[in-house]
Amino acid sequence: MKQALMIAWREMRHEWLASLCFVAALAGGLAPLLVVLSLKNGVIEAMVDRLVEDPANRELIAVGAGRHDAAFFELLRQRPDVAFAMPATRSINAQANALRNSAGRETARAVTLIGSGEGDPLLAGAAPFVAPGGVVLSETLAKALQLQAGGQVEILIARDIDGRQEAARADLEVLGVLPAVRYPRAALFLALPDLLAVEMFRDDPAITPADWRSPRAEPDSYASFRLYARRLEDLTPLAAALRAQGVETRPRAQNAELLLGFRDTLGLLYALIAALAVAGFWAAMAANLRAMVARQRVAFSLLSLIGMANRRRRLVPMLQSLILVMAGIVLTLALVLGLDLAVNRLFESTTGETVARLRLCDIGVTLLLGIVTAVTAALWAVRAIDRIGAEDVLREG
Amino acid sequence: MTGRVLQVRNLGIRLSPEFAVVIDRLDLEPGEVRVFDSASGTGKSTALGLIGAAIPGGGMPGESLRLCGRAVTGGAVDRAHCAPPDVLGFVLQTARLVPFLTLGENIALPMRLTGLAPDPDWSRHVLDRLGIADLLGRRPDQVSVGQRQRAAVARALWARPRLLLLDEPVSALDPANTAAVEALIAELAAAAGAAVLLASHKAAEGAFGGAPRCRHRLVIDREGVQVSLFTGQEAA
Numbered sequence: 123m124k125q126a127l128m129i130a131w132r133e134m135r136h137e138w139l140a141s142l143c144f145v146a147a148l149a150g151g152l153a154p155l156l157v158v159l160s161l162k163n164g165v166i167e168a169m170v171d172r173l174v175e176d177p178a179n180r181e182l183i184a185v186g187a188g189r190h191d192a193a194f195f196e197l198l199r200q201r202p203d204v205a206f207a208m209p210a211t212r213s214i215n216a217q218a219n220a221l222r223n224s225a226g227r228e229t230a231r232a233v234t235l236i237g238s239g240e241g242d243p244l245l246a247g248a249a250p251f252v253a254p255g256g257v258v259l260s261e262t263l264a265k266a267l268q269l270q271a272g273g274q275v276e277i278l279i280a281r282d283i284d285g286r287q288e289a290a291r292a293d294l295e296v297l298g299v300l301p302a303v304r305y306p307r308a309a310l311f312l313a314l315p316d317l318l319a320v321e322m323f324r325d326d327p328a329i330t331p332a333d334w335r336s337p338r339a340e341p342d343s344y345a346s347f348r349l350y351a352r353r354l355e356d357l358t359p360l361a362a363a364l365r366a367q368g369v370e371t372r373p374r375a376q377n378a379e380l381l382l383g384f385r386d387t388l389g390l391l392y393a394l395i396a397a398l399a400v401a402g403f404w405a406a407m408a409a410n411l412r413a414m415v416a417r418q419r420v421a422f423s424l425l426s427l428i429g430m431a432n433r434r435r436r437l438v439p440m441l442q443s444l445i446l447v448m449a450g451i452v453l454t455l456a457l458v459l460g461l462d463l464a465v466n467r468l469f470e471s472t473t474g475e476t477v478a479r480l481r482l483c484d485i486g487v488t489l490l491l492g493i494v495t496a497v498t499a500a501l502w503a504v505r506a507i508d509r510i511g512a513e514d515v516l517r518e519g
Numbered sequence: 520m521t522g523r524v525l526q527v528r529n530l531g532i533r534l535s536p537e538f539a540v541v542i543d544r545l546d547l548e549p550g551e552v553r554v555f556d557s558a559s560g561t562g563k564s565t566a567l568g569l570i571g572a573a574i575p576g577g578g579m580p581g582e583s584l585r586l587c588g589r590a591v592t593g594g595a596v597d598r599a600h601c602a603p604p605d606v607l608g609f610v611l612q613t614a615r616l617v618p619f620l621t622l623g624e625n626i627a628l629p630m631r632l633t634g635l636a637p638d639p640d641w642s643r644h645v646l647d648r649l650g651i652a653d654l655l656g657r658r659p660d661q662v663s664v665g666q667r668q669r670a671a672v673a674r675a676l677w678a679r680p681r682l683l684l685l686d687e688p689v690s691a692l693d694p695a696n697t698a699a700v701e702a703l704i705a706e707l708a709a710a711a712g713a714a715v716l717l718a719s720h721k722a723a724e725g726a727f728g729g730a731p732r733c734r735h736r737l738v739i740d741r742e743g744v745q746v747s748l749f750t751g752q753e754a755a
Contacts, residue, residue, distance in 0.1 A: 125632055128624075129617070136619030136658075421617050427573055428629040428674070429604055512573035515615055516564050516686070 126437035129425070133418065134442055141446060144410055148403060148450030149457060155399050156458040156488065160478035162392055164466075168475060170385045177243035178305070179375035180205065180351045182361055187212050187345040188369060198349065201363075203356035209314060209344035210237050215321040221310060223267045224274035224293050230266045234309040236348070237317040243350045244305055249298035254313045256297040263308040264299040271298045275310070279334075281324045290323050290331040354382050400495060407447065407499035411439045415506040422507055423514035432508065439503035440496075447496035451488060455480075524549055524681045524714040526585040527751070530569050532577035538745050540565045541579065545733065545751030547714040549681065554727055555718040555749060557735035562747040563718035564612070567684045570716065571609050572602050587681050604629035608675030608713065610704070612687040614667035616659040622670040623655030630678050637677055644710070645673050648703055665696040672704055679711040686718050689725070701725040 134141040173179065190209065198207035210216065216236070222229045238245060238252045245251055249258045250271075259269060269275055273296045280289045300311065318341070323334040349371070351357045357378055361371050375381070415422065425435055462478040469477045524547045531541030540562030547553060555563040568574035569584070572591045576582050584591045591601040616625045630637055646652040649669040659667050668691065675683060688704060689697040705726035708715050717727050734750040 125628075129620070132619045132624075418618075420615065421619075424615050424617060425628075427571075427609060429602070429632045430628075431632075434632070512571075513568050515611065516568045516573055518613075518615070 123434075123437065125430070126434045127441055130438045130441040130445065133414070133421075133438070134445065137414070137417075140410075144407075144446055145450045145453060147406065148447065149453045151399055151403055152450065152454040152488075153457050155396060156454060156480060156484075157461060157478070158395070159392065159484055160458060160462050160480045162388065163481060163484070164462075164479040165475075165477045166388065170381070170388065172303075173381050174354055174385055176304075176375075177205075177246070177350055179373075179378055179381070180243065180354060180357065181374040182349045182351065182357065182364070182371040183374055184210075184346045184349070185370040185372055189343040189345070190347055190369075191343045195344075195347070198347075201360070203352050203360050204349065205352040206241050206243050206348070206350040208237060208239050208242075208348050210346040210348050211317055211321040212345040215324055216317065218277050218310060218320070219280040219289070220278040221263070221267060222276045222278070223269050224276045226268055228267045228269075230263060230308060233263060234307070235317055235320060236309050236311050237314045238311040238348075239314055242311070242348075245298075245300060245311060248304050249300040249311075252297060252311050252313045254315045255294060256313070257294045257316075258298045258300050258311040259296055260300050260305045260307065260309045260311075261302040262306065263310060264296075266308060269296050269299075271296055277310070277320075279320050279323055283327050288331055290334040292335055354378050400491060404495050404499050407443060407495065408502045410446075411443055411500050411503035412506055414442065415439060415503045415510075419510055420515055420518055422510045423512060423518075426510070426512040427515055435507050435510075436504045439507065440500045443496040443500040443503075444493065447492045448489075451492045455485060455488075522549075522588055523547070523585075524551070524587055525570065525716070526583070527570060528583040529579045529581045530576050530584050531579045531582070531746075532565065532569060532574060533744065534562070534565065536744070538562075538747070539577070539740075540569070540747045540749075542566050542569065542749045542751070545570070545749065547682065547716065547751075549714055550709065550712055552708075552715040552717070552727060552730040553751060554722045554730050554732045555716070555735070556720060556722045556732050557747070557749075559720055561735060561737070563720075564686050566749050567609075567686050567716065567718050571607055571684050573609070603633045603635070604678035604680060605633075605635060606681050608678070608680035608683045610668075610671055610675045610683070610685045610688045613691045614659070614664065614671040616667055616670060616674075618659055621656050621658055622651060622662065622666075625659070626655070626670055626674045626677055629674060635678055638679070641679060641711075642677065645676055645707060648707060649673050665692050665700065668692060668696075668700060669703075672700070672707070676707050676711055676713070680713050683708050683711075683713040683715045684718075685715065688717075688719075690719070690721070698725060701727065 195207055195209060198204050216234065218233045218235055220229055220231050221233050238258070240251050242251060245258060252258055257275065259267065259275065264270060267275060274293045275296055276291055276293050278289055278291050280287065294312065319335050322338065323329050351360050357373050361373065364371050422435055458480060462480055465478045466476055525545065527542045527545040529541065529543055531539055533539040555566060557563060565574060569576060572584065576584065586602060587606050589601065617628070620628065627637065649672060651666055651669050651673065654662055654666055668688065672688070685704065689701050692700055717730070722728065722730070736748045738746050738748055740746050
């Protein structure tokens, strides 16, 4: 082994330019591959995950108005593929005529009202859940009203009864602000009883602006609902199950399946590109080692003549292959890890997250693949050595 | 060390359907010198290759090759075991050295490969006599043809082999070097106590001029094959 290693090393040193070129070529092929892997691990997967995890993409929107009773909602909540289900009013009533910062003059008109409650996926982890009298503002709305958590917002609901204009008002406590990444438009999240109060005030002339928020009995049925599937994959079967019950829905994210497919395909796509690159590199390595044996045919014959056993001669291209590949991988890792570090530093301030990341297991797999490639690529050269006998150097004279 | 160094019986190989090289009988005792001096193209190098187990025997009837009493099966795979450097040294026509190793590494390599330790006194003597002690750190492409051949001679003699095979060892050298190198080989081989088998078509002129010749004949066998036949008896 020691003598084979010495011979392998000396041959490479003698042909240092060819060896260096090969290591550089390997790094040139492998580095972009690992950079892509770094980006896939970092920014690309984070982006795809964000899209997949975005609860808005898991929403099924009711088409038209229906009559959904308590049993319907109970059944929905019991389904394992349902993450969140709650009643909602007709969309025409789910709007406030105006909202005003109770402590200032800032006003927003025709603001969407979204009934919410405990467990609402849009709020979960990003803002507190709403309760009667307490609301959450979307970031856009909060900016427009110059409001933040702890403030008060005045809601104004108008109605027209036989040509007579009436308006109901109430001060609601701002419990929190929902970041724009969760809900980009202006909206007010409020508890179901508050939303119902809005609907009832508009529908029932008996309710006056003075008592419009007094507690009232729940209606027998609701016109609409808010429904979120547990996972993106659950959207299609859940919609099908509802359709079977005569309830039409449509997914908010029309491209949800495409997104899922992309996430699943991303890994496969990378594996395919990596496999192609490894195959190309394998062929280059095998040819390079085979050429080395051809170049040193007389030397290998001489080594046999002076007593080097064949099993030792076989080790020469094998060791060269391992040394070259490992040198190439180490050089590549130094380049890629340095590049990752630089890229992450550069984007740290803007994105606040890791853009490029090479995991320890990626490095381990790269080294393992390198060893397998090195050993198998050397087999052609080893076979060539087997065919070089001590007599070859005698024929050469 | 005593005992017969080489015993060959009917060792040969068919190089083509029409031509074969055979050594029918050749015995060498320690220190004995024999010369193959047949014309070019008669298979002298092949005969040395067969005896040095570099060329596997063709399986002639009664074929036998014994080096220092040990039966040699022949073939490249068995060479390391059958013909270690303290048994056999080989000097080729053109100084064949491993191009990417220094002269020192080339010279020491056969013993290193077999785990043998060189005798420092003998090593120094060989290097001094061949005049290459100062060139050990150079690679073959950094020295002259004559110096390369001297290194090849040193490599062959480094382990004091029992048998030294010389295949036209000075034919590539200039006339000024030829006599000197051949004289050094003869001197060092004698000092090592090695039996010598020399293949050369100019042997009569050099240091081995007085050595006995092997008999050589070209014969046609029963199958019509031309056989270049070497016999280890002094030519008449």
